Amino acid sequence: MKLNIPKHIRMIIDRLIQEGYEAYIVGGSIRDMLLGKVPNDYDIATDATPDRIKDIFSDFKMVDIGKRFGTIMVIHREGEVEITTFRRDGEYVNGRRPEGVFFSNSIEEDLARRDFTINAIAYNEEYGMVDPYSGRTDLQNRIIRTVGCPKKRFAEDYLRILRAVRFSTQLGFTIDGNTYEACKEYREGILKVSMERIVDEFFKIILSKIPSKGIKLLEDIGILKMLLPEIIPTIGFKQKNPHHTMDVYNHTLCVLDNTPPIIHVRLAALFHDIGKPHTLTLDQDGVGHFYDHEKVGAAISRKILRRFKVSNDLINRVYMLVREHMNHHSKFGEKGIKRLIRRVGKEEIFHLLVLQKADITCSNEKASIAHILDREAKIRSILNEREAFDINQLDITGDDLMRLGFKEGPIIGRILEYLLELVMQNPKLNYNKILTEKALEKFPIE
Incomplete structure (x- = not known):
């Protein structure tokens, strides 16, 4: 099988081979190419040491992004390329990282340290495909499977459990049975992983095409209650309101799937009704109401995101969208709409409308967003006419x-x-x- 390799990648591989070294495209780059996708970036593995890599590409600007781990970035006009020396890991001592990384002269040894079979494939035009763990077969069968024993792989680095969920969600693949059971067995190890690494994977999950799949996987594995205990009360929470046909949790997942893959919008979708279990009241007819749940939810979202150690800008954007998501019930005149634009900001006003459309659409089959479309038209008119709102x-x-x-x-x-x-x-x-x-x-x- 021959893959279409960009000229600048082929040049880098050819130069390494001409100098007497092996060189392969590896990891996610090959995975994406075999799936018919154009990789966002290309990673090359070689038996050349970092110092030799720097010598061979001395005519390029380079960034030493991890020399002790064997990685040198070559800055090519067609894109940045990471070149990494073949490696093998030392013993993992804390479920997060190896005690040492050692250079190797074997591509098979390098592939053996990778997390999943679909990421343990290497390729160059001279040697063809190197696939010691049948990653191509798992790609064809749409399976996420660890390289080797899943318990050993997860005990090495517990973040791999989240990565299994992430790849399953992004690619629409099924997690292999043994791998899935190991995810459940070793889930508590996630608590040993730094919050920054956890959040990075979690954000990739909720930015996937169908993020609800990832959230449900996290729920079933038992990680959701550790990562987001605040959302657990929404599971199975009946709204007792004729305008809502789903419980709060499934309504939330529907809204999440129906918003664009913009991180603060997706987070606002995930948190927009998180305050409902804390605000339910029943009227004399037994109909449920959730007065001020948007304010309670906004406060909860801020608490969660502070725990996630994200930027204040992201916290404030999510807080604002959650707090404002119910204002579509308010009948604003033109001045009221201008106050809304001022309060929310002209950059975020359309994100709010998108969230509101998804929220209403996921309420019941007969729900109408006509009033949102009308408000959107008025907002666009105000902005196009450059009428003052600030x-x-x-x-x-x-x-x-x-x-x-x-x-x-x-x-x-x-x-x-x-x-x-x-x-x-x-x-x-x-x-x-x-x-x-x-x-x-x-x-x-x-």
């Missing part, structure tokens, strides 16, 4: 007001807020001369 869009500034004789201080902010209210009501007032007159009329200078 102070910095006014045709008057704080400096202008101080030149009129107003003193620096809170009064400036009060005047600008007053003028913004007028302009949001009537965009034709947004001219410096008119705003100056309105300011002096409402706030006469003594």
Whole structure:
């Protein structure tokens, strides 16, 4: 079988071979090519040492991204390429990483240290395919299987359990039975893995085409309750409301699958109703209501994401979407819509609408998003017409007001807020001369 290798990758492999070394495309690059996909990047394995790699490619800019682990990045105009010396791992002592990494001269030995059979394939045009663990067969059968004994593989690095879930979710593959049982048996080991590594894999899972599959796998394996204990009360939680046909958990997974693969939008979808089990009340007819669940859910999402050690920017984006997701019930006039754009931001307003559409669509078969589409059209009109919804869009500034004789201080902010209210009501007032007159009329200078 011959694969279509990009010219710059073939050049790197050929140069290494000409210098007397072996060189192969390995790992996810080969996996993706065999699946008919174009790899995002290419990894090359060789028996050349890092110092020799640097000598051989001295005419290229290089980055030493892990020399002691044998990895040198060659910066080619067609893309960055990681070249790694064949390796074998020392003993794993803490379920996270080996005590040492040793260079090898055997591609088979290098492939033996990899996690799953579908990632333990190597290829070059001279030697063809090196597949000692039948990775191609597992690709054809759509199976995720560890290289060697799954218990040993997971005991080496417990993160591999999450990686099994991630590859199964991303590729739509089934996890091999023995591998799956080992996932369950060794799940507690996840607690030994750093939060940063866990979150990296978890985010890849929820950015998959059908993220609900990954969440259900995590639930069944028993990792979801460790990673996201806050979501467990939603499982099987009946909403007792005629507008909702699913329990909170399955509704949440539906919303998750129906939002775009943007990390803060997917997280907001996952957390948007997480406050419902804490806010259920029944009216006299036994109908369930969840007053302020969006506020409770926003607070819970912030707590979770702080535990995940993500950026404040991501926390704030998710918090805002969760807190605002119920405002589609509010009947905003034009000024109300402008206040909403100001509060949410013109960058995030359409993400909010996408979340709201998914939320409504997943409520019941007869649910309509017509009012969301109407609001979306109004928002686009406001933005296209460049109508003011924030102070910095006014045709008057704080400096202008101080030149009129107003003193620096809170009064400036009060005047600008007053003028913004007028302009949001009537965009034709947004001219410096008119705003100056309105300011002096409402706030006469003594």
